Amino acid sequence: MGEIHPFHIHGVQFRLLSVNGNTPASNMQGRKDTIMTRPGNQYKIMIKFTQPGFFMYHCHNLEHEETGMMGQIQVVP
DSSP: OOOOEEEEETTOOEEEEEETTBOOOGGGOSEESEEEEOTTOOEEEEEOOOSOEEEEEEESSHHHHHTTOEEEEEEOO
16 A cells, blocks of 8 residues: 655645545545645645745655655745
């Protein structure tokens, strides 16, 4: 089934819209800053940015952060 990855975005909250095209479970609905993800699944999220800048996202497993499982979203005005 694969290792679970806690996916996190700094500085914003987001809504999980779907998992593999399906409505997420009730405990996964609402605003989040971290969700648990599984390899092979597709997650659709919606983020409302209220200011420009760089927002980092990453896996919260320390070993994964150290091997590059992270990135940045640049929001421009």
